[in-house]
Amino acid sequence: MGCHAADGAEVQIQDDELKILLIGNPNVGKSVIFSKLTGMDVMTANYTGTTVTYTMGNVQFIRRKGVVIDVPGTYSLEATSPAEKVAVDFLNNATPDDVIICVLDATNLERNLNLALQVKEYGLPTIFALNLIDVAETQGIIIDVEKLEEELGAPVIPTVAIRNIGLRELLFKSWEIVEKHDKKPIEKLNEKERWDEVRRITNIVQITEDREATFLEKLGDMTLKPWPGLPIAAFVLLISLGVVVGLGKGLRALVFLPIVNNIVVPFMTKIVSLFVTEGILFNVLVGEYGVLVKGIEWPFALILPYVFLFYIVLSFLEDSGYLPRLGVLVDGVLSKLGIHGGNIVPLIMGYGCAIPAILGTKASTSYKERIMVSVLVSVAVPCAAQTGAFISLLGDHSILLLVSVYILSFIALAASGIILNKIVDGTPEPMLLEIPNLLMPDIQSLLKKIWFRTKGFMVEAEVPMLLGVGFAALVAETGILNSISHIVEPLVTNWLGLPKEATLGLLLGIIRRELAVLPLLEMNLSTLQLFVGAVVALFYIPCLSVVGVLIKEFGLKFAITISAITVFIAFLFGGIFNHIGNFLLLL
């Protein structure tokens, strides 16, 4: 992790380009400024296996070129957390030819000035963006910009990033300050002196008027109290889940699948048949599990709708400032499982699809939490597609059966959390969280964010998925698939008590979670067999695409370990329930 952070600080830029670093506290609008400055012409760089990422993009201003780097938000520069380490590395690698834009949250000047003074100590050309100045004003906070400039000894530009206010001036000053920067030594302050200085400056530059709280402020306070915060949370979560799961299914069935199956796949098949004659290669490319068929259908037709909607919901919740509030409410419960409250969102999203859930853990603060949440989602959380399959398999037979499978999944979730907490290295971070202002998200930056993320997914998830699909196609086409059926037959019939045709579900279940369930529909199973089949499917390998994402995010070894554990748990518990059930039936 450390070496990645160090690598990140040495980004390659052209000689004629100005390097602009965006530094600031978390949640001050750095990323909004970044996306506004760089527009659509953006290149993202994400590290694997670490939550610490930075983003860089190009900017052009009056025929001059620059590279803007969005450094992860940090509260201080003492390099004690991975995010701070990245920020410190970037600052250490910066030269007087670079510019620091230190973004300050005008609604929270005190805390932001603490970082501002630390940034200033680097003696680099620095300008300050006093962002969210409009929100500050509605809250009755008035800041004297000229006095603040005087105190900081650097340009301060009031900005409303979401409405493009002040951004041109920010760029103008960036090029200006590099040319006339004189490096003078800056006195280093210790922590106490710094806070005293912060307080002194705040007292000089800021006037706070008492105004009646706005609706959003009142709502914000309400969401932080158990009552009515908890009902509000339930409402928000239901809506979110409804959008991702419900709309996702609709989009998938009505838009994405028809496009892929009726237009893209026939096109691919036509192209391939021009060059390749029927045979193994043809089937591997465009057969039933062909790379160019499933390799396109899965990511784009089956997964993209959920990912896309997930990002809409996530981006909206992120921009509104609601997520930390939700985390606060559920922290009491989740911390018993060793993860702090903030992780509720990826967990719940796992019920839609594990892929956005695992990708969503990138927002977690510690690596331990990322691993824990990813494993929990992979092992014990059924995705929406599988839920649909469970409903058709069990729901018609007995609602009780369906509910008991979900109760089992909750028990497994809690048990896995407790076990993982013991075996995953690292101590859980206690919750210590600044609650951001509740804001109405800006539509334009929201759309841009959703687009960046969706594009990122399409680029990043496609390659591992193609490889996975290619492997599956090869196995299917070479007849290895049939051989496996014979090998696992004793396990399926003797241990699990399922008909030998159920092997098909287990094999297909590797590819898609719901495919582990659906073949059972045709088999006239007894109640016990239905339950056993559902239990096996629940814990079974979290589908090939998820394994692909696990490989991408955590590496091959980790993905294989998780897959092996899930298969083991699936067979172990499936068999145990089968034998207990049979024993009970004999009584």
Add this chain to the structure above:
Amino acid sequence: MCLYNLGKNKKCKIEKIPSNHLLKSLGVREGLTVSIMSKQPLGGPVIIQMGKRSLAIAKDVAEKIHIEEVS
């Protein structure tokens, strides 16, 4: 008395904070006056207000913050 045991809507002056890097970076420091906004159930965090800011502090940490109640 510790911060966690202070009642809802009560004000207090912070007397002593544990050595916690993030706590200091967030601006929680000795001599500051804060109030309790809410306390989350099941051993969840306590939400304090410092000026216009709200901060969630885990029970474990809040129990180590010594305070003096002020009216």
